[in-house]
Amino acid sequence: MNDRKIVVIGNGMVGHHFVETLVGLGTGDHITVIGEEPRPAYDRVHLSEVFCGREPAELALATRDTYREWGVQAVFGDPVTRIERAAKTVVTASGRRFDYHKLVMATGSYPFVPPVSGADHERCLVYRTIDDLGRIKAAAKDSRTGVVVGGGLLGLECANALRNLDLETHVVEFAPGLMGVQLDEGGSRMLRRKIEALGVRVHTSKNTREIVDGSGAALAMNFADEAVLDTDMIVFSAGIRPRDQLARESELAVGERGGIVIDYKCKTSDSDIFAIGECALFGGRIYGLVAPGYRMAEVVANQLAGEPAQFQGADMSTKLKLLGVDVGSIGDAHARIEGSISYVFSDERAEVYKRIVTSGDGKTLLGAVLVGDCEDYDTLLQYFLNGIELPAEPESLIVPAAGDKPLLGAAALPMSATVCSCHNVTKGGIVEALDSGCCSLGEVKAETRASTGCGGCAAMLKNLVEDELSARGVTVDKSICEHFPHTRQELYHLARVGELKTFDDMLAKHGRGRGCDICKPAVASIMASLWNEHVLEMPHVGLQDTNDTFLANMQKDGTYSVVPRIAGGEITPDKLIVLGEVAKKYGLYTKITGGQRIDLFGARQHELPDIWRELVAAGFETGHAYGKALRTVKSCVGSTWCRYGVQDSVGMAIYIENRYKGLRAPHKIKSAVSGCTRECAEAQSKDFGVIATENGWNLYVCGNGGMKPRHADLFATDLDDETLIRYIDRFLMFYIRTADRLQRTSVWMDNLEGGLDYLREVVIEDSLGICSELEQQMASVVGTYQCEWNTTINDPEKLKRFRQFVNADGGDPEVVFVQERGQNRPARPEEKIRLVARVASAAGAK
Amino acid sequence: MNVVEKLVWQGVCLRADLVANSGVCALVAGEQVAIFYLPETEQQVFALGNRDPVGRANVMSRGIVGDLQGQLVVASPLYKEHYNLLTGQCLEDARVCLPVYPVRMDGDQVQVQAGN
Numbered sequence: 001m002n003d004r005k006i007v008v009i010g011n012g013m014v015g016h017h018f019v020e021t022l023v024g025l026g027t028g029d030h031i032t033v034i035g036e037e038p039r040p041a042y043d044r045v046h047l048s049e050v051f052c053g054r055e056p057a058e059l060a061l062a063t064r065d066t067y068r069e070w071g072v073q074a075v076f077g078d079p080v081t082r083i084e085r086a087a088k089t090v091v092t093a094s095g096r097r098f099d100y101h102k103l104v105m106a107t108g109s110y111p112f113v114p115p116v117s118g119a120d121h122e123r124c125l126v127y128r129t130i131d132d133l134g135r136i137k138a139a140a141k142d143s144r145t146g147v148v149v150g151g152g153l154l155g156l157e158c159a160n161a162l163r164n165l166d167l168e169t170h171v172v173e174f175a176p177g178l179m180g181v182q183l184d185e186g187g188s189r190m191l192r193r194k195i196e197a198l199g200v201r202v203h204t205s206k207n208t209r210e211i212v213d214g215s216g217a218a219l220a221m222n223f224a225d226e227a228v229l230d231t232d233m234i235v236f237s238a239g240i241r242p243r244d245q246l247a248r249e250s251e252l253a254v255g256e257r258g259g260i261v262i263d264y265k266c267k268t269s270d271s272d273i274f275a276i277g278e279c280a281l282f283g284g285r286i287y288g289l290v291a292p293g294y295r296m297a298e299v300v301a302n303q304l305a306g307e308p309a310q311f312q313g314a315d316m317s318t319k320l321k322l323l324g325v326d327v328g329s330i331g332d333a334h335a336r337i338e339g340s341i342s343y344v345f346s347d348e349r350a351e352v353y354k355r356i357v358t359s360g361d362g363k364t365l366l367g368a369v370l371v372g373d374c375e376d377y378d379t380l381l382q383y384f385l386n387g388i389e390l391p392a393e394p395e396s397l398i399v400p401a402a403g404d405k406p407l408l409g410a411a412a413l414p415m416s417a418t419v420c421s422c423h424n425v426t427k428g429g430i431v432e433a434l435d436s437g438c439c440s441l442g443e444v445k446a447e448t449r450a451s452t453g454c455g456g457c458a459a460m461l462k463n464l465v466e467d468e469l470s471a472r473g474v475t476v477d478k479s480i481c482e483h484f485p486h487t488r489q490e491l492y493h494l495a496r497v498g499e500l501k502t503f504d505d506m507l508a509k510h511g512r513g514r515g516c517d518i519c520k521p522a523v524a525s526i527m528a529s530l531w532n533e534h535v536l537e538m539p540h541v542g543l544q545d546t547n548d549t550f551l552a553n554m555q556k557d558g559t560y561s562v563v564p565r566i567a568g569g570e571i572t573p574d575k576l577i578v579l580g581e582v583a584k585k586y587g588l589y590t591k592i593t594g595g596q597r598i599d600l601f602g603a604r605q606h607e608l609p610d611i612w613r614e615l616v617a618a619g620f621e622t623g624h625a626y627g628k629a630l631r632t633v634k635s636c637v638g639s640t641w642c643r644y645g646v647q648d649s650v651g652m653a654i655y656i657e658n659r660y661k662g663l664r665a666p667h668k669i670k671s672a673v674s675g676c677t678r679e680c681a682e683a684q685s686k687d688f689g690v691i692a693t694e695n696g697w698n699l700y701v702c703g704n705g706g707m708k709p710r711h712a713d714l715f716a717t718d719l720d721d722e723t724l725i726r727y728i729d730r731f732l733m734f735y736i737r738t739a740d741r742l743q744r745t746s747v748w749m750d751n752l753e754g755g756l757d758y759l760r761e762v763v764i765e766d767s768l769g770i771c772s773e774l775e776q777q778m779a780s781v782v783g784t785y786q787c788e789w790n791t792t793i794n795d796p797e798k799l800k801r802f803r804q805f806v807n808a809d810g811g812d813p814e815v816v817f818v819q820e821r822g823q824n825r826p827a828r829p830e831e832k833i834r835l836v837a838r839v840a841s842a843a844g845a846k
Numbered sequence: 847m848n849v850v851e852k853l854v855w856q857g858v859c860l861r862a863d864l865v866a867n868s869g870v871c872a873l874v875a876g877e878q879v880a881i882f883y884l885p886e887t888e889q890q891v892f893a894l895g896n897r898d899p900v901g902r903a904n905v906m907s908r909g910i911v912g913d914l915q916g917q918l919v920v921a922s923p924l925y926k927e928h929y930n931l932l933t934g935q936c937l938e939d940a941r942v943c944l945p946v947y948p949v950r951m952d953g954d955q956v957q958v959q960a961g962n
Contacts, residue, residue, distance in 0.1 A: 542910070
């Protein structure tokens with residue numbers, strides 16, 4: 001550490017990004033960050049998602065621990081009230097003082113509330129912080145109608161929030177159109193049409209004169225044109241204003257209409273003080289988006305690390321989903337540039353509006369507006385940002401009927417082209433990642449973080465990576481092995497469509513050679529998923545990995561472990577006793593698993609049928625711990641016993657486990673059900689997890705523990721039992737259909753183009769029209785379930801392979817155990833030599 | 847005079863004891879022998895030592911059989927090394943090799959040649 005002290009005022013998204021960047025550069029400064037809100041930085045952009053089930057905590061960008069680990073001193077809930085520039089000290093509300101060598105102001109902005117009489121009513125709120133959300137939620141409880149003042153980007157976000165709170169929602173806008181900054185008149189009109197169809201009432205050209213107590217509702221808004229609107233609550237979201245009060249009091253230069261004046265180095269009029277984000281005024285302009293704020297933060301951090309860096313303004317192009325409507329705006333959306341010409345496409349039936357603005361010669365893209373369909377956004381943005389010459393007929397870029405659109409090949413992009421704007425990854429950065437050894441889309445994503453933010457660039461990135469790889473002569477060979485020139489997904493499809501039921505059929509039709517230990521188990525698993533025949537039926541038996549062959553898990557000494565199913569982790573005392581007795585009789589080492597089951601180790605191959613006869617007689621079924629299949633559904637005790645539980649989590653876990661037991665899949669599948677939001681069953685670390693809510697169940701998908709832990713994503717909220725099961729049916733079958741061999745659900749989803757949103761479209765909205773097929777297929781697997789052990793112990797043919805020796809009784813004499821902590825464990829090689837020798841000499845002495 | 851150990855063909859089991867395209871283990875003169883049955887090959891039966899020299903356990907008969915680059919192989923069920931069914935040679939490590947036993951079908955009987 002050096003002695004330089006950096007103080008950051010403000011812990012919003014930009015302030016946090018600055019700290020993160022500076023820490024990452026390893027300058028060794030003493031960093032202090034002081035925030036006004038009582039909590040560390042969080043994602044304000046996705047604030048409205050809290051109204052559709054996302055927990056506020058999930059928006060967090062950092063925790064107190066994050067800062068502790070970074071060695072950053074963090075102060076929350078104690079805003080800076082004074083800067084003593086001469087002494088180079090800041091003072092907080094509670095009187096704490098912090099010295100600085102360099103000061104960074106990231107004080108952000110505040111919501112603009114028009115000076116209207118009555119706007120200070122307690123039912124008039126703003127929309128900016130997590131605490132604001134709490135107030136909006138509270139007011140919505142006894143409201144029927146809600147008004148948002150402001151029809152811009154933030155206002156419409158807020159309208160979405162009110163709609164999610166089940167309020168009759170109105171948007172009141174002073175200007176003649178919605179989103180006047182980003183959209184032209186035509187785009188604005190189409191947007192209005194679309195959101196009105198969603199039930200949101202839009203009032204434009206409305207100047208609010210006063211807000212008074214209402215008669216039919218809590219409030220009444222009186223407009224300048226004499227119109228009146230009754231409402232129970234009002235949220236102001238009519239733009240932002242920079243928070244520059246502190247700067248004014250400290251006599252730093254501020255703009256005429258607010259904002260701390262900065263130069264291209266983000267320096268204020270005091271060269272030891274920087275300002276970044278929405279409080280800063282650069283070139284007479286406030287940048288009210290998060291990306292330019294991040295760039296400013298990086299510019300300052302780099303300078304502090306001794307690197308030259310400049311802020312050069314930022315492109316304000318934007319693509320977003322407002323109230324479910326796709327909206328995109330690029331560059332000069334209003335065609336204000338002199339001599340520009342426009343091409344407009346409008347389809348009122350499909351409710352799509354597109355406009356591109358080009359230079360007079362039609363060669364350069366100057367701007368664009370997209371409403372209702374943003375598919376062309378990425379391509380248009382690349383034309384715009386990189387000045388790439390447009391095709392001879394520019395309208396072909398937006399007109400759908402014009403046949404195949406000329407695709408902007410990734411090869412046409414210059415190295416400086418930004419592909420992922422969330423993480424500021426350029427084409428050059430991606431090429432570099434490939435040069436340094438990345439060989440696949442997944443690896444490039446992991447290395448560069450490209451396409452891991454909003455995901456908007458996924459298609460562009462995929463094209464670029466594939467182009468670059470093939471340019472390097474790398475054929476992306478996705479064959480499963482030398483016997484099949486197909487991926488697992490393709491094999492699944494071929495088997496399903498061709499109704500192929502054995503490995504030999506598959507090999508004869510689609511493969512060559514005899515198969516191997518890669519393709520045989522993979523095809524066996526596909527057969528099991530599709531046709532659900534017993535894995536030890538004659539045509540399948542030689543295909544299985546040893547664990548599936550012996551319906552148990554091989555351990556290092558060649559013995560097996562046995563895991564009976566204990567659905568939901570619920571077991572009677574009598575059954576527990578049986579497990580104990582069986583373990584004792586066969587000398588098995590016992591251990592409790594993480595999935596709330598009991599694992600019995602050290603079973604010899606020839607003992608497995610005897611062990612299972614006893615277990616089956618006591619009512620146990622196989623637990624499929626040996627298969628790439630559903631393993632266990634963990635649960636907490638839920639509302640039955642727990643003081644906090646809100647649903648019967650054990651009952652649901654047992655139901656789910658019994659429904660999907662035996663389901664063969666590309667990899668193992670784990671699940672859990674928690675009875676309340678305390679999440680004691682750790683459902684968010686599972687392939688699919690269920691968490692009880694007051695109103696039903698929240699479904700999480702694609703999490704896992706293990707080598708690369710990943711939290712599951714919230715997929716759907718407040719589901720009733722039936723819908724929950726339907727979604728899980730579809731989700732699992734879609735996974736089985738499309739995942740790669742040995743691909744867990746998380747990696748599978750990361751590789752799906754469109755990720756979580758796409759998965760929602762397929763499973764919830766049935767965008768591919770396959771849901772009924774997926775459900776039927778699941779119903780067929782569920783309906784043909786058999787306990788593999790129960791069937792096996794009753795079939796002499798299947799028991800053949802359980803003999804250790806085809807020509808002698810007994811077991812492998814070289815399997816030797818020693819005692820440790822009162823139980824058996826495999827003897828180590830040196831112990832074994834001693835023990836086997838002793839046995840042999842004892843036998844010889846006879 | 848050198849005593850040449852006399853090798854004899856020993857009946858080990860019947861065809862019905864084998865599992866097609868898979869393996870079983872037999873005890874032949876005190877040694878564990880893995881016998882693989884590939885009915886569609888000319889030789890039909892193959893015999894290798896049952897001990898996995900890498901995993902150090904007697905498990906080779908429980909491996910998956912198949913072919914790689916034209917060689918008939920069995921994969922160890924422990925760590926998945928492949929061994930040539932005809933030569934016992936490990937494909938992944940030239941220093942590792944399994945013992946090979948002469949084996950044949952005599953009618954329905956499986957016979958292995960081993961020390962008497």
